[in-house]
Amino acid sequence: NFNQEKLPNWLKRRADVTPDRIALEFEDKAYTFIDLHLRVLETAGRLSGQGMKKGDRVALLIGSHPDSVIIIHACFYVGLEIVMLNSRLTNKELIWQIRDAQPGWILTEAAFTLKAEELGEKIPNVPVFFKEELNRLEKVPNFQALDEFSLQDTATIMYTSGTSGKPKGVIQTYGNHWWSAVGSVLNLGLREEDCWLCSVPIFHISGFSILMRNVIYGIRVILLESFKEKEVNQAIKERSVTIVSVVTAMLNRMIAELQDENYPESFRCMLLGGGPAPLHLLEECIQRGIPVYQTYGMTETSSQIVTLAPEYSINKIGSAGKPLFPSQLKIEVEGREAVPGEAGEIAVAGPNVTPGYLNRKEETVQAIRNGWLFTGDIGYLDEEGFLYVIDRRSDLIISGGENVYPAEIEAVLAKHPAIFEAGVTGMEDEKWGKVPVAFVVLKPGAALSEADAIAHCRELLASYKVPKKILFCSELPRNSSNKLLRRELKEILENKL
Ligand code: ATP
Ligand code: MG
CATH class of the missing domain: 3.30.300.30 (ANL, C-terminal domain)
Known part of the structure; x- marks a missing residue:
């Protein structure tokens, strides 16, 4: 089993090997890895001072800023399981998720005061903390951060988008995040000058996985509070961004804003996923020389699992590509493997695939069979094994x-x-x-x-x-x-x- 092993605490190790590299940029502030580590240590000591300990669960209702990055790693330093809450949800939806995940605490920020107060009233047994109060909290003297992460331990619980029904809490282990980062880099490669721009929400796996790659690869991440096409384009043009993660609607707006300008040569990857990509958009990108990598993934696979390399972007236009190196892919029709061109359910396997859904034994057993995750998506493979995603089976x-x-x-x-x-x-x-x-x-x-x-x-x-x-x-x-x-x-x- 890939996920039995231990690895050294990621940020701690990173701060040890490349302490002075820039880790994170936000607005006009920059943080090196050692800066981050020291702040994380401080925050982890305070969380620990509240009685939070390894194996406890905490729900985070936080935006995209450096504090949130610090809080996420601080939870890892203590060994807390993080429930990433989507701040765009209604309170009714949040309450449902909190009752489902049963965290011991909710950690939030002043921007969500109204939401948080109502949560506090409706779920009185779960104490609510504000990050702004953390500095005033008691610290544990001589707090010791975890030295190692066990790959089978739960790192995060992330709810699916709820597109086809009620959201399900997906268990993502340290091993899942680790292998997701490794699978991605074995495909995209790693360059010293790499800088990944994050303008997708960090409460989704799309954004969260960028924060994991940040420390595992030791690359610079530019974090934006929200997606604004102008800011994203500007960062690509002026701040040496090399990789951006986008969904179709974002890319549409970026291209419109770009008008007839081009991105610089150094920009090497527009990672496009999350949903179907219309052909005319892909064609426009090819025409403009935008290096689009189409990708297919889901919360259950802790980000990408199938990605198209750009040398195939013309020949295999519309395809999501081939499985990442550590992963596998097949198409099933009525219990047998489909022949090329035949549509069936997409099944995937690999060390980045979730061990299951939280509190949902039956759904887990239905979705994961013999080590394969049946995705509920319909697609086919061409003669050369390239995946084309068609649609959701339920639709x-x-x-x-x-x-x-x-x-x-x-x-x-x-x-x-x-x-x-x-x-x-x-x-x-x-x-x-x-x-x-x-x-x-x-x-x-x-x-x-x-x-x-x-x-x-x-x-x-x-x-x-x-x-x-x-x-x-x-x-x-x-x-x-x-x-x-x-x-x-x-x-x-x-x-x-
Ligand atoms: P729920 O599981 O609650 O219905 P969701 O499936 O939308 O929500 P996510 O995990 O955020 O939640 O999204 C993953 C899904 O997005 C995939 O299962 C697939 O349906 C769709 N998707 C992702 N990438 C692609 C792609 N390249 N082409 C087509 N669809 C995609
Ligand atoms: Mg889904």
């Missing part, structure tokens, strides 16, 4: 015995010049069982009739994939990760009919 529409994937129809609709975005779901139909129905948001000032939208689809799609109905709306339901909630489209439809 599949079976119409007259044919499989219809909403993502394909949405991409076709989004190509129409009058359409800003589209969402597709299935509707009951006497004759076909189910038929696709589309929700369409038009671009500002644009006009389009239902008949014209359907005619556009007819040109580009087989007839059974053409939506039977088009409903125009002003926006689509999305969750806090900006993912389209097709299950809510279904509800809207049911209420309308």
Whole structure:
């Protein structure tokens, strides 16, 4: 088992080997690894002074700033399991997660006072601390940081985005984070001048994994409080950023802001994941010479598990690539392995894959079988083993015995010049069982009739994939990760009919 071993405490080791390298930049402040270590030690001593000890669980409701990075490592120094709370959630959602994860404490910051106060009232047995008060708390004299991390120990509990249902608490071990960082670097390589820009939330694995690579690789990270395309572009152009993690919606806005300028040669990787990437966007990146690495991953795989190297970005456009070195990938159809080109459920294995869901034995047993995680996503491999992700299995529409994937129809609709975005779901139909129905948001000032939208689809799609109905709306339901909630489209439809 890969995850039986121990490793030295990551930041402590990093501060020992390369103490004076810049670890973190935020606004006009910079921190070296030794700076970080000393601050972390101080904070860990205070957490410990509150009675927090190895194996205890603490929930963090914090934004993207250096303090948060310090708090995360301080929890690791004490050996606390971190529950990363998503600050964009409603209190109702947060309360559900806190009751599910049962942390001993909630550690938050003044920016979330209102939220935190209500949490304190509704869940009185979980004390709430503010990071601003930490300095006033008692420190443990001679606090000793953990010297080693056991790879099988839980480092974090992170809830999935809740796109297909209720979020599930994913257990991520130290080994999962370690191997995720190793798998990524064996693909992307490591250069002395590397600098990873983090403008994705650190409560998601996309941002959190950058903080892990930061200390494991010893690279500089520039942290932004939130995503702003102008700031991101500026950092790439002026602050020698070499790698950025983005999702489609971010990349769209960055390209628009960039206008006809280019990124510098030193910028070497635009890591694009989190959801489907439309072909026209990838084509535009190729044209502009933006080095896009498409990637596929999820909370359960502690970030990327399949990534496309840029030398394939033209030949294999639209593919998420091949599994990272320590990981494996297969496609299953009715208990057997699919042949090339045949769509089935994507299954992955590797040391970065979660041991399971918190408090969800049944879901864990269903998802992880014989060491393989069944992702619930549908995809296929081409003859050369490149993965193409199609859609989520739960969103599949079976119409007259044919499989219809909403993502394909949405991409076709989004190509129409009058359409800003589209969402597709299935509707009951006497004759076909189910038929696709589309929700369409038009671009500002644009006009389009239902008949014209359907005619556009007819040109580009087989007839059974053409939506039977088009409903125009002003926006689509999305969750806090900006993912389209097709299950809510279904509800809207049911209420309308
Ligand atoms: P929940 O599991 O609660 O429904 P979620 O799956 O959206 O939420 P995440 O772990 O944040 O939660 O997202 C991972 C999912 O995002 C993948 O399982 C997949 O459906 C989608 N995804 C990630 N990368 C890609 C990609 N390159 N192409 C298509 N879909 C992707
Ligand atoms: Mg999921």
